[in-house]
Amino acid sequence: MGKETGLKDVPDTLLQRLSEYLTAKTGLQFLNKNRDNLHRNMISAMTDFGFEDVVGFVEWLLSTSPTQEQIEILASHLTVGETYFFREKNTFETLEHSMLPGLIDTRRKTDKRLRFWSAGCSTGEEAYSLAILIDRLIPDLRDWNVTIIATDINAFALRKAGEGIYSDWSFRDTPPFFKDKYFERVKENRYRLLPGIRKMVTFSYLNLSEDVYPSLQNNTNALDVILCRNVLMYFAPDYIRRTVERFYRSLVEGGFLIVSPVETSQVYYSQYATVRFRDSIFYKKDTLKEKQGYRVEKHVEKTISLPPAQKVKYGISKKLPHTKRYDLPKKPAVQVLTPNEEADALYRKGFYREAEERLGPIVSNGRSSPEALVLYTKILANQGKLADAFRWCEKAVSADRSNAYLHYLLAVILEEQRRFEDAKVSLKRAIYLDHNFALAYFALANLSLRLGRIAEARKHFNNTTEILSKYKPDEIIPESEGITARRFSEMISAVRL
Ligand SMILES: C[S@@+](CC[C@H](N)C(=O)[O-])C[C@H]1O[C@@H](n2cnc3c(N)ncnc32)[C@H](O)[C@@H]1O
The missing domain is CATH 3.40.50.150 (Vaccinia Virus protein VP39)
Structure with missing residues (x-):
């Protein structure tokens, strides 16, 4: 390789670390037999990053936490983009x-x-x-x-x-x-x-x-x-x-x-x-097939062991760490889940119908918590039942009008229903209730963009950026499902208005 390129070879141990690093960032696999390829790809990528020495480039890469833009550049050198109309x-x-x-x-x-x-x-x-x-x-x-x-x-x-x-x-x-x-x-x-x-x-x-x-x-x-x-x-x-x-x-x-x-x-x-x-x-x-395959019965499902839901800013339950599907504990029940927690666990596993069955009777009795209503709304929205999701989200809003997140969630559903002006009103309400609601500003910017209102979109993107500047780069933005401030800013700059 060195002779071929006139560049110093990347030592095998460094190449091994590089391949693990790249897999962690992109999911792509770099097998031993393709190491020459990886080496060549790094040589072609290094100039985009301003390097002239591939070993120095790889060492630098391994010592940084790359931005989305850097991953994009790397990916363009590592991936195969072969495609055509009506392929296969x-x-x-x-x-x-x-x-x-x-x-x-x-x-x-x-x-x-x-x-x-x-x-x-x-x-x-x-x-x-x-x-x-x-x-x-x-x-x-x-x-x-x-x-x-x-x-x-x-x-x-x-x-x-x-x-x-x-x-x-x-x-x-x-x-x-x-x-x-x-x-x-x-x-x-x-x-x-x-x-x-x-x-x-x-x-x-x-x-x-x-x-x-x-x-x-x-x-x-x-x-x-x-x-x-x-x-x-x-x-x-x-x-x-x-x-x-x-x-x-x-x-x-x-x-x-x-x-x-x-x-x-x-x-x-x-x-x-x-x-x-x-x-x-x-x-x-086909969740029925899944249930048969795993022989999941009602009483067994109750034993899924999950940490209790954590609360975040708007009192909405935070994402739980993913557990393997029905990875049932070998020993009998450790923790009995409440119906809400069961529904949450099912929701996180993509068992939306079962989650709806579990939570439906509880929310229908009219005495459920805002968290349960939000979960139920999401369960319905994830099944494409937008009209029902809208109805339940409205109930949640009526029960807690000052909850900015609920107005935001309603706006997401309204936009999906193509009720753009209504969505805008809900987003503005969310922002009125929380001037620092980055996600709502971002949604408003994207909605304006979708409607071709560029100046308006630019204004809302700027507002989002301003709010994001108050966070540390690695801080997670509230209600964003794990997006950090840095990633958010990159998403905005990727729009390039
Ligand atoms: C061979 S093309 C397939 C295109 C099209 N699906 C087809 O079958 O014709 C593979 C695509 O997967 C993309 N890709 C590779 N890793 C990815 C990742 N981690 N996330 C998203 N896309 C990825 C590549 O950038 C590339 O455009």
């Missing part, structure tokens, strides 16, 4: 002919709402293929509330995705009519996706190896379908497990996780029901 045709044919028609029929009779996530979307071809499919399958799309989010760790890829301009190489497996119908030629070998389709997809940065989903905040909750294809194959086993478990909690009951055919496995998806459609295998969230 069988999967899209199954979606088009077997899976989506049933789902669309069901939703047509209820709330006309569908939610998709392309996780590890690279330059966007996967998410846009899905958008085109939806456009083809739902003639009255205007009357529907369809959300397609697409996320990646590589900010450069995301920027390209947002532009929606592609070369012939991205169309390598699509018939000619496809390009003619959905794209306009902008110059030689450059085609721009029609704005109507482009607007159907929202791109954002998300590192799948971080515990930031499911979350109402970044819209990674209550999903019907998650496409995470050709991503997990690059992850270390532990990170695959954690990611797949978080996806489970991000899905609604009956929702599907779709991986690429080479990523199917009997080990990693045992929590899901395996569904064979034509030539494809999809993984379905």
Whole structure:
């Protein structure tokens, strides 16, 4: 390697530490046989960080706590962004002919709402293929509330995705009519996706190896379908497990996780029901299957050992540390959970229906605590039951009008229901009650952005930044589900207005 590059080799021990460090930050696995590759990637990354000596660069990297921006840069050198429209045709044919028609029929009779996530979307071809499919399958799309989010760790890829301009190489497996119908030629070998389709997809940065989903905040909750294809194959086993478990909690009951055919496995998806459609295998969230598999009975569930819920600023129970799904203690009951705690434990494991069953009778008796109402609201929202979530959140607000968080939660639901002006009013109430509510300012900024009100958005982003400056960089922002002030500031600068 040294001879090849004219640079000093990174010693094996340092390379080993580097690979562990990078796995911890990105989930990516760097096997011994790929060490030369890693070495080469570091050489290509070091200039972006202003280094001329790869050993010095690696040593520096290992001694720092990287910012999101630095991780983005590193990721762009470490990841494979290979993708194209309608990649793995069988999967899209199954979606088009077997899976989506049933789902669309069901939703047509209820709330006309569908939610998709392309996780590890690279330059966007996967998410846009899905958008085109939806456009083809739902003639009255205007009357529907369809959300397609697409996320990646590589900010450069995301920027390209947002532009929606592609070369012939991205169309390598699509018939000619496809390009003619959905794209306009902008110059030689450059085609721009029609704005109507482009607007159907929202791109954002998300590192799948971080515990930031499911979350109402970044819209990674209550999903019907998650496409995470050709991503997990690059992850270390532990990170695959954690990611797949978080996806489970991000899905609604009956929702599907779709991986690429080479990523199917009997080990990693045992929590899901395996569904064979034509030539494809999809993984379905089916809590009944899960319960049978684990033989969880009511009295046993009561023995799940969890630390008591902690209280935070607005009296809402704080995230509990994740425990393995139904990792039941070998010895009999240590701690008997209250129904609220049981519901909370079920909620955190993605068993939303069971959590609803447990908490429903308690909140319905009209004497429940604000914490229980908030939990119940979230349980409903995570199942996509927005109208019910709204109703219960309103009850919580009526019971405690001066609770800023409740107004914020109501705003999140209202925005999801596309009641943008109402959402704005609720956010303003939250801010009126707590002038330092960073999350509410941030939500207001994003809402303004969504409505195309740029000056307003800028003002609210500035307010958020000002509030964040009062926190230490590693301090966790209240009600943010674990986001530090530093990370928050990076999220704001990533918007680049
Ligand atoms: C081969 S592409 C897959 C694109 C598309 N899903 C497909 O199948 O065509 C893999 C993508 O995963 C992304 N990726 C890798 N590690 C990630 C992580 N920790 N979080 C989010 N995205 C990640 C890479 O940046 C890259 O864009």
